[in-house]
Amino acid sequence: MSTKDYLEKDYYKTLGVAKTAKPAEIKASYRKLARKYHPDANKGDTGAEEKFKEISEAYSVLSDEKQRKEYDEARSMFGGGFRVPTGSRTGGGGFNFDLGDLFGGAGDASGGLGDLFGTVFNRGGNRTTAQNRPRRGADVETETTLGFGDAIDGTTVALRLTGEGACPTCRGTGAKAGTVPRVCPSCGGTGQSSRNLGSFGISEPCKDCRGRGLVVDDPCPACTGSGRAMSSRTIQTRIPAGVSDNQRIKIAGKGAPGERGGPAGDLYVRVHVKPHPVFGRSGSDLTVSVPVTYPELALGAEVKVPSLRGAPVTVRIPPGTQNGTKFRVAGKGVRRKDGSTGSLIVTVDVKVPKDLNGKARSAVEDLREATAGQDPREDLLERAKEA
Ligand SMILES: [Zn+2]
Numbered sequence: 001m002s003t004k005d006y007l008e009k010d011y012y013k014t015l016g017v018a019k020t021a022k023p024a025e026i027k028a029s030y031r032k033l034a035r036k037y038h039p040d041a042n043k044g045d046t047g048a049e050e051k052f053k054e055i056s057e058a059y060s061v062l063s064d065e066k067q068r069k070e071y072d073e074a075r076s077m078f079g080g081g082f083r084v085p086t087g088s089r090t091g092g093g094g095f096n097f098d099l100g101d102l103f104g105g106a107g108d109a110s111g112g113l114g115d116l117f118g119t120v121f122n123r124g125g126n127r128t129t130a131q132n133r134p135r136r137g138a139d140v141e142t143e144t145t146l147g148f149g150d151a152i153d154g155t156t157v158a159l160r161l162t163g164e165g166a167c168p169t170c171r172g173t174g175a176k177a178g179t180v181p182r183v184c185p186s187c188g189g190t191g192q193s194s195r196n197l198g199s200f201g202i203s204e205p206c207k208d209c210r211g212r213g214l215v216v217d218d219p220c221p222a223c224t225g226s227g228r229a230m231s232s233r234t235i236q237t238r239i240p241a242g243v244s245d246n247q248r249i250k251i252a253g254k255g256a257p258g259e260r261g262g263p264a265g266d267l268y269v270r271v272h273v274k275p276h277p278v279f280g281r282s283g284s285d286l287t288v289s290v291p292v293t294y295p296e297l298a299l300g301a302e303v304k305v306p307s308l309r310g311a312p313v314t315v316r317i318p319p320g321t322q323n324g325t326k327f328r329v330a331g332k333g334v335r336r337k338d339g340s341t342g343s344l345i346v347t348v349d350v351k352v353p354k355d356l357n358g359k360a361r362s363a364v365e366d367l368r369e370a371t372a373g374q375d376p377r378e379d380l381l382e383r384a385k386e387a
């Protein structure tokens with residue numbers, strides 16, 4: 001027995017009994033009617049045969065305690081006598097969900113009746129309105145701040161997301177606890193009303209239900225009947241290795257939940273990376289500035305340089321190295337998506353002593369004397385005039 005039958009057929013009326021009739025009354029009435037319309041007693045009368053079938057169908061439902069209960073619930077939920085919008089006009093019987101669908105979802109905190117009603121009314125083919133169509137959830141943007149090393153290695157962060165979703169109190173129906181929305185009597189649940197303008201008609205969203213197809217008599221106090229509510233949730237999200245400061249990461253399907261069976265939106269996470277006291281980042285390269293002395297650059301040296309992960313590395317500075325020269329240490333940078341690793345870029349930075357002791361001072365003075373003929377600014381003034 002389909003729900004369509006349940007909603008369109010008044011079995012009590014068929015059997016001529018009250019909705020409150022006791023099983024014995026139903027049985028008695030059925031027997032009386034069955035005898036009257038039995039095909040054997042009405043040979044050749046197709047009307048009687050049809051009537052007999054209707055009586056049998058009604059009795060089969062109402063005589064079964066469980067089925068009768070489902071029937072009563074289905075009808076009270078949809079206001080009874082409600083004409084299912086499957087329509088002879090659409091030509092297709094698109095309305096064939098069963099009671100398992102109908103009641104199965106109602107106990108589920110996340111799904112609930114909001115989605116259910118959406119599904120029901122989307123079966124109506126061309127009656128679907130923008131409001132009734134499944135809607136993809138909104139994209140959500142949030143921010144997180146990562147430690148320098150976590151950004152390089154990847155990490156899992158807890159993100160607190162606030163957004164609009166189905167009201168948890170009424171599970172999106174907009175109706176007060178213990179009640180359910182009623183099918184809009186103005187549009188019969190289609191969400192659309194038609195107006196005839198001379199020779200043609202126009203269809204517009206139903207004013208009484210604002211296109212929803214349902215009206216709420218007792219609004220949910222939490223959402224004042226809108227069925228929507230702001231809520232926050234915390235999700236654990238994996239941030240991939242190698243993200244940089246201010247990067248926007250897309251996490252598919254973690255945005256706001258969809259409506260009426262629509263897919264969830266995407267979550268975008270704007271990542272901020274805390275600076276490191278020593279290292280910097282340039283794409284997949286790490287950078288470090290290493291203080292050196294003038295003699296180390298002039299005479300050459302081997303200097304120990306820290307690496308972010310693991311032991312320090314030794315960088316060989318050749319004699320005559322200029323200040324600011326960059327050295328590349330392969331494989332000590334940030335791991336890339338393809339599995340390769342960037343470099344550590346070492347920049348030498350001469351530190352000039354503020355106080356020279358006696359011996360060092362005289363050595364520098366000797367150096368000045370020994371290099372007196374070399375003028376580093378020899379052609380600077382001339383070159384400044386060019387171009
Ligand atoms: Zn309406």
Ligand SMILES: [Zn+2]
Binds near residue numbers: 227
């Ligand atoms: Zn609510």
